[in-house]
Amino acid sequence: MVKLLSAGALIFLFSVPVLAVEYEDHSGMLMDHGDGHLMDMAGGMVMGQNTTTLPGGCDSISESKEITVHAGHKYAEKFPGRMFAFDTQEFNVKPCTKLTVHFINDDNVRHQWMMHGLPKYLYPKGMFHLEVSGPAKISGTLILPPGDKTYLVHCDIAQHMEKGMKAQLKVGKGDGDLPSIPGVTAYVIPDDYKGSLSTVMAEVAAAAEAAAIPAVVPAKTAPTATQPPKEDSVISGVTVIGLAIGLLLAPFLAKKFKGMSASEVVATIFDLLRAGIELAVKLLSDLVKFVMSNKNKILP
Numbered sequence: 001m002v003k004l005l006s007a008g009a010l011i012f013l014f015s016v017p018v019l020a021v022e023y024e025d026h027s028g029m030l031m032d033h034g035d036g037h038l039m040d041m042a043g044g045m046v047m048g049q050n051t052t053t054l055p056g057g058c059d060s061i062s063e064s065k066e067i068t069v070h071a072g073h074k075y076a077e078k079f080p081g082r083m084f085a086f087d088t089q090e091f092n093v094k095p096c097t098k099l100t101v102h103f104i105n106d107d108n109v110r111h112q113w114m115m116h117g118l119p120k121y122l123y124p125k126g127m128f129h130l131e132v133s134g135p136a137k138i139s140g141t142l143i144l145p146p147g148d149k150t151y152l153v154h155c156d157i158a159q160h161m162e163k164g165m166k167a168q169l170k171v172g173k174g175d176g177d178l179p180s181i182p183g184v185t186a187y188v189i190p191d192d193y194k195g196s197l198s199t200v201m202a203e204v205a206a207a208a209e210a211a212a213i214p215a216v217v218p219a220k221t222a223p224t225a226t227q228p229p230k231e232d233s234v235i236s237g238v239t240v241i242g243l244a245i246g247l248l249l250a251p252f253l254a255k256k257f258k259g260m261s262a263s264e265v266v267a268t269i270f271d272l273l274r275a276g277i278e279l280a281v282k283l284l285s286d287l288v289k290f291v292m293s294n295k296n297k298i299l300p
């Protein structure tokens, strides 16, 4: 019995480290590849690191600030329809701040904290970028430019931003809000949660039924005619062509009619119609002449 208990205790002790999430800290493992690009063999990456060079317009570093940002599925739970998120959706810093970002990826997939729109003479492709496969921590530092501007921060792994991993960093007062930031701004493509699957299917069935009725009724009243639907499609085709021609001609006509009175516009339209008819008749007669002359050549 004692043996059994001690074996149980041993199993419990060994399982504790498995239960607790271990974050791999990449900060001491990174190799500096120059130009602010740091990488390690475990897949941690920092790009656009800048700890010393002041951006143009900054006389000095206004303040040194450190922020910790978490990324993971669990932070998206409060945002309906989202799958991934940062734990913070908006960051505010003063112009010319030296900002160190401690990025903690809580998921078992790869995430990024990628900032865009920075001056390209200082940050390659205008980007500052932290990336790591989780669970892990990684840190990087940059110096922000002067001026009020809102910068996009997102995870660029396919569909992670669309699924909610999007935030904004405002330097100074910023210059507005970016769209589709969970909890901050409206979604560009709003999800429609109206109606359950059964009601949607009932609507589809009703629409299909309604579409089927007109096709059946003419068949009953006039058994010979399968044409009505055909005629409909011809009319709509002609309508489409007419609309296309109208759209093409509209800018030309608008220019021509500029500054004319109503009677002048009508006169011009008739003039254009006459010219068009004349052109058509001329083309037709030319065609007839051409065919006739060919025939004449062949006949003798």
Ligand SMILES: [Cu+2]
Binding pocket: 084, 110, 111, 112, 155, 156, 157, 160, 165
């Ligand atoms: Cu991600």
